[in-house]
Amino acid sequence: MLRFSSRTLVPTILSVLALLNAGMAWGQNKTATQLQAMFQARTFTSSQITMVYRLYVPTNYNAALKYPIVVALHGVGERGNNNVNQLTAEELAQPWVRDSVQAKHPHFVMIPQCPSTNNQYWWPWPNWPGSWNGTWSGTRSIANAAIVQILDSLKREFSLDTTRFYVAGLSMGGFGSFELMKWNPTLFAAAVPTAGGSDTAPSAISNLALTPFWAFHGAADPTINVDRGSRAVVRLVSLQLGKPFVRFVSSANMVNPTAISVDSLRKAVYGGADFLYSEITGGVHNSGWLEAWRHPMLTDWVFSKQKIGGVSTSIRATPQMHSSSDGTRIRLVASPHGVLLESRASDGRFLLHTLDGKRYVDTRTIPKQMTP
Numbered sequence: 001m002l003r004f005s006s007r008t009l010v011p012t013i014l015s016v017l018a019l020l021n022a023g024m025a026w027g028q029n030k031t032a033t034q035l036q037a038m039f040q041a042r043t044f045t046s047s048q049i050t051m052v053y054r055l056y057v058p059t060n061y062n063a064a065l066k067y068p069i070v071v072a073l074h075g076v077g078e079r080g081n082n083n084v085n086q087l088t089a090e091e092l093a094q095p096w097v098r099d100s101v102q103a104k105h106p107h108f109v110m111i112p113q114c115p116s117t118n119n120q121y122w123w124p125w126p127n128w129p130g131s132w133n134g135t136w137s138g139t140r141s142i143a144n145a146a147i148v149q150i151l152d153s154l155k156r157e158f159s160l161d162t163t164r165f166y167v168a169g170l171s172m173g174g175f176g177s178f179e180l181m182k183w184n185p186t187l188f189a190a191a192v193p194t195a196g197g198s199d200t201a202p203s204a205i206s207n208l209a210l211t212p213f214w215a216f217h218g219a220a221d222p223t224i225n226v227d228r229g230s231r232a233v234v235r236l237v238s239l240q241l242g243k244p245f246v247r248f249v250s251s252a253n254m255v256n257p258t259a260i261s262v263d264s265l266r267k268a269v270y271g272g273a274d275f276l277y278s279e280i281t282g283g284v285h286n287s288g289w290l291e292a293w294r295h296p297m298l299t300d301w302v303f304s305k306q307k308i309g310g311v312s313t314s315i316r317a318t319p320q321m322h323s324s325s326d327g328t329r330i331r332l333v334a335s336p337h338g339v340l341l342e343s344r345a346s347d348g349r350f351l352l353h354t355l356d357g358k359r360y361v362d363t364r365t366i367p368k369q370m371t372p
Contacts, residue, residue, distance in 0.1 A: 029094050035088055036087065053150060072111045079121075092170060095292075095299055108158065112147055123172070140179070140183055167181070178197070182199060186210070190302050215276070217231070218279075218288050221288065248278045
């Protein structure tokens with residue numbers, strides 16, 4: 001039988017809580033050198049554009065299996081053609097290639113670099129922020145359209161699960177994520193737009209409401225005003241859906257939430273919520289994406305989404321697992337009485353403990369099998 005002691009349980013509790021409260025993802029960040037070695041350097045060329053990109057192929061890739069793919073979009077400062085800046089800046093690649101995430105959710109990652117020539121951006125850049133009124137013309141940026149063309153080419157080359165394409169982006173990439181959702185409403189199963197905004201024309205909002213997304217934004221963002229950016233999009237999509245978003249407001253790193261609790265957020269994430277909004281009180285421009293990339297629930301939420309025949313569905317998400325110093329597998333679970341630690345004894349029984357190490361007895365149905 002599994003036995004908890006202060007020597008094994010308390011350090012586990014402290015480490016798990018530190019990760020949860022700090023909003024840090026599981027594992028160390030890769031160095032710039034490691035990232036460049038992990039990602040293939042590639043070039044896409046069409047009659048309209050030449051665009052470089054980086055591609056991560058999962059370790060032990062097996063063509064007999066189907067793999068999800070994440071498209072990660074950088075900000076305006078990383079435009080160019082060196083095929084490095086977009087990969088190493090702003091932690092954009094980090095949440096997708098952490099060892100624990102790839103072990104649980106093996107997937108491809110594609111990170112294109114928007115050219116800095118010919119006035120190219122991930123969206124048809126209007127006169128921001130001067131005269132922008134929330135809508136823009138029906139033209140699509142060439143660079144944004146090229147992302148879908150790259151995905152089409154990768155589908156022919158690799159065994160990709162076309163029901164599990166995802167997009168995430170920061171700043172200009174946040175706008176680009178919304179643009180991809182607008183122009184390709186049946187393509188992406190989920191999106192994570194951070195510190196961005198969107199075309200708010202009625203037709204655009206109708207399409208955005210077809211793709212689950214979790215938006216992040218700093219409340220004091222001096223670059224992309226939150227009222228004209230994420231708040232406006234969330235408000236309009238909420239009206240289109242006829243229901244509110246799951247809204248989580250905190251200071252940096254999930255501290256002192258003032259809307260819903262971390263426990264309630266966890267219930268929403270692992271309960272299949274499709275539309276979420278996290279806002280960081282006092283947060284500046286980069287607060288939006290750093291909160292997202294370091295969020296311990298982000299990748300589980302993303303990979304729980306699937307789009308079949310243009311219709312979004314949820315695969316059961318399971319919380320990230322952790323190990324105590326004696327090798328015991330432990331995970332955080334939500335209960336009516338708050339967050340608990342769940343473990344499995346050697347005889348297969350599930351045990352629950354409170355965060356102060358006391359045995360907890362509940363009449364809830366315990367899952368028969370813990371996801372490894």
